[in-house]
Amino acid sequence: MAADPASLIDWSLLAFDPPGWGAVLLAGLMNSIKIAIGGYSLGLVLGTGGAFGKLYGGPVTKDLLEVYTTVVRAVPELVLILLLYYAGTDLLNRLAAAAGYGTVDISGLAAGIFVIGVVQGAYATEVMRGAIRAVPPGQIEAARAFGMPPLLILWRVTFPAMLPHALPGLSNLWLIATKDTALLAVVGFSELTLVTRQAAGSTKAYMLFFCAAGALYLALTLVSNLVIRLIELRARRGWVSTR
């Protein structure tokens, strides 16, 4: 192959129709976004539960949650993904077999969401815990004194008051979630990074495809940043401006 700059870039490879790989890349991006949204939502639920357990739970709950957040934050995501992917599917299969359903086929999407969610849950626990502690305790005590049940306190007082404190951390977690989906390429889930590699491998246009995927990821990050800024503006309305 000659080192001729014009022949190095063949833009038709990115075309949307089958000889080009544009549609495949976009489908990969959609898969990545689906996993990121699903995993992030699961992480938020786990994080909320974890934060409340860590703050208000009994001593055993607190210790178990401490182990969870410490281990997840100390072990590489790649290792956790492998462990959870195999352990999760294996466990589910055994449960299904014990219940008499035979083996179940777990979709890559569900497994991916589960894995990213468990990892995100540990980080979200720490972010939410810090944010809840930033809420003046008098507000929560006042709600309790009014006789509100715990869930109502959570919904009416703790959540709205902690949200501005949690937003920087949570938005950072969303960006981490979108990038962590790339790690699922290692377990063979066809998200953006893996399809990019397949496209690049079969056309030998490595630079073109990896740069294109990079642009897609970057666009996702930049759009997310824009949305995050809008949400922060809304959550902080009524705050005294710090600048």
Next chain:
Amino acid sequence: MMSEESTIEATALTQLPSGRGFFKPHRLVLMAVAAAILFCAIWFMRWDWLPDYAGRLAHGVGVTLLMLVGTCLLGFLLAVPIGLVQVAGPWPLKLLAKGFCTVIRGTPLLLQLWLLYYGLGSLFPQFPAIRQSFLWPLLREAWPYGVAALTISFAAYEGEVMRGAFAGVPAGELEAARAYGMSRWKVFRRIWLPRAVHRALPTLNGETVLQLKSTPLVATITVIDVYAVVSKIRQVTYLTYEPLLLLALIYLCLTALLVLAFRYFENKIPTRSA
């Protein structure tokens, strides 16, 4: 700045669980349960492969640590100018540094790694000048690409931190140094940089832990680090869990060591305490 630091604390493990008041009644029960699980893991799982691979595992840990230390040092050397030009540089450099940080932080490390290894790796052989240069034996290996990708990533994340640290050094200290007649370089060397590094140290700790957690990615481009060794064991022995559990344990220990090392350095620096 506040939010950035608290975010790093949440995402990276920078503090070990405290040992004070550790032994409480419920903890003894929990430890008994943990010991029982550990015993079961040792007794019922297969660990007979361990002696055969101990040497290779140790070598893999060495490669991982070498990758970590090398890329953190190189990345930090890059991060200082990146942070500095964003605070005090002319606007083209400022824009360039900002763009670099945005692009690198906005894309997954795995993609950057594959872009360098497969992309550049497929591009280089097309140029005879590169094939004949003294660098060629190096460029045919995998590890330079791993080092490059990890260094660039660390530089981008740490450059952002250093920007905040440089901007956060009180102006009065720099003015005082100028008033003593120090040259610009001397002010930087004696006041600005040490103060900024001190301010950035807790965040640096978090970034280093995150960097350790990124190193296994180099195994995907055939660098034989501890993760690659464990993958090999899994292929050879057909074991699913045991090697992975050992790997998680190894990374837990490495992270704990890193956190302890940083705590030692942080205590070394004298601070005013009331």
